[in-house]
Amino acid sequence: MSDGPEGTESRMARLEAKLAEARLRHAPPPREVHAHDRAHVAWRMVIELVSGIGIGFGIGLGLDVLFGTRPFGLVLLTLLGFAAGVNVMLRTAKEIQEGTPSETEEDANGDRGV
Numbered sequence: 794m795s796d797g798p799e800g801t802e803s804r805m806a807r808l809e810a811k812l813a814e815a816r817l818r819h820a821p822p823p824r825e826v827h828a829h830d831r832a833h834v835a836w837r838m839v840i841e842l843v844s845g846i847g848i849g850f851g852i853g854l855g856l857d858v859l860f861g862t863r864p865f866g867l868v869l870l871t872l873l874g875f876a877a878g879v880n881v882m883l884r885t886a887k888e889i890q891e892g893t894p895s896e897t898e899e900d901a902n903g904d905r906g907v
Contacts, residue, residue, distance in 0.1 A: 841881045841885065845877040845878025846874045849875065852874075853866040853871055853874075
């Protein structure tokens with residue numbers, strides 16, 4: 794019933810070779826980088842920056858109205874929102890530079906961890 798250690802190893806080697814051949818046959822073709830992909834990344838960065846500024850502005854304005862400290866919270870939290878937006882933009886740029894796909898790129902490709 795058992796082929797012994799040599800038989801098992803040779804069967805495993807044949808199976809690995811077949812699996813490697815099947816992976817090569819069914820591998821998706823390399824994806825070309827188009828101009829609209831780069832535009833998508835640029836718009837993503839702009840939206841992240843503007844949303845950080847907008848959220849900081851909104852919270853600052855709300856706190857100023859609540860506490861009656863008109864320009865201070867608005868200015869402070871708008872600058873804080875700007876800093877947060879720049880931080881997220883830098884993180885996105887680093888992610889793109891390293892070549893790690895983000896969630897939106899995986900969704901666009903249709904390969905969610907498969």
